[in-house]
Amino acid sequence: MDSLSAISEELAEIDGQIADIFRALSNGFQKLEKIKDPSRQSRQLEELTEKMRECKRLIKDFDREVKEVENRNSPDSNRMLNDKKQSMIKELNSYVALKKQYASNLENNKRVDLFDGPGGEEENVLLASSMSNQQLIDRGNEMLDETDQSIERSKQVVQQTINVGAETAAALKEQTEQMSRIVNELDSIHFSIKKASQLVKEIGRQVATDKCIMALLFLIVIGVIAIIIVKLVNPHNKNIQDIPGLAPPAPARKLLWDQN
Incomplete structure (x- = not known):
């Protein structure tokens, strides 16, 4: 820790956090060995897995910080830092392998025996080796009946899903047709408005x-x-003498014999 502090305070802090997680992992796996309840074992494994994820993230931060200070360090310091990183990775991998082993054992313990019955612990104790042929046949028939019922329920669920899908498709089709009619009506309204606008313009020109x-x-x-x-x-x-209907009447012409 002191040597890391001399190189980088950030590296020393990350190294301390990783060391704390490793101690927590060691204590956690020791505690896991004493737990007999499968559900509690599963929860304990989940907590340990989360700590291993955090440790992996810190190791990546450690590696990134090492690369940043690599140019300022001596070759011996860089070698020491690289060995430190490899040691962290190796220790984390050992805990990962241990976690996989516990998870596999837990999964095996959860498997139900093929001939286990639903009637309680007394029936679970009954093994196939202690059953008669008739008991084996009866048990097999019961399992087949249960399988048939499960398949029938699955078929009903599938049929219901198909019906819902068909109804949804019909509703979507109807909505699509309705939208198409609305679009056509909007086009017709637009055309009518355009014709009305032209007619108004014509009327306006006629009025003018x-x-x-x-x-x-x-x-x-x-x-x-x-x-x-x-x-x-x-x-x-005299200016308006020649206007029809306004000029004064012309003087009467006298005949020649009247003069004589």
Whole structure:
């Protein structure tokens, strides 16, 4: 630890954490040997596995820190650090192998004997070697019946799943058709709005034209009224003599024999 502190405080701290985990793993496996309950053994193995994962992460941090300070160290220091890392990996692998061994033993203990019955410990003690042929046949028939029932339940579950899938597919198809109809209706509405907009523009142009015509007629009527007023006020005005209906009547022509 002191030599690591002289090289890097970070390396010394990581080394201390790894050493603490190794002590915890050693104590944990010793405790595991005394546990007889399979469920407690399983929980203890899970805790030890979590500690081994943490140790693996710390070893990676240790290796990364070693590479960062490698250029500043002497060859002897680098060799010492590499040996330290290899020692950590070797010790961790030994605990991993021990964990696999315990896990395998625990799995073997959990296996149920082929001829174990559901009636309790007294039936579990009954082994195949102590059974008669008829008992073996009866037990085999019971297991076949249980297997058939399990298969039948599985078929029912599969059929229910198929039915739910078919209903879901039908619902999706109906929704897709409904969405397609909505899209078509939206296209129709858009087309109608476009036609209505064009019609409004045409009506607007016609109204503008009609307004121009009405304005022109209004001006003509105003002009005629003005001329009539002027004629009434000044009937001898020569400028409006030639306007039809406003000029004074022409003098009566005298015949030649009337003069004679």
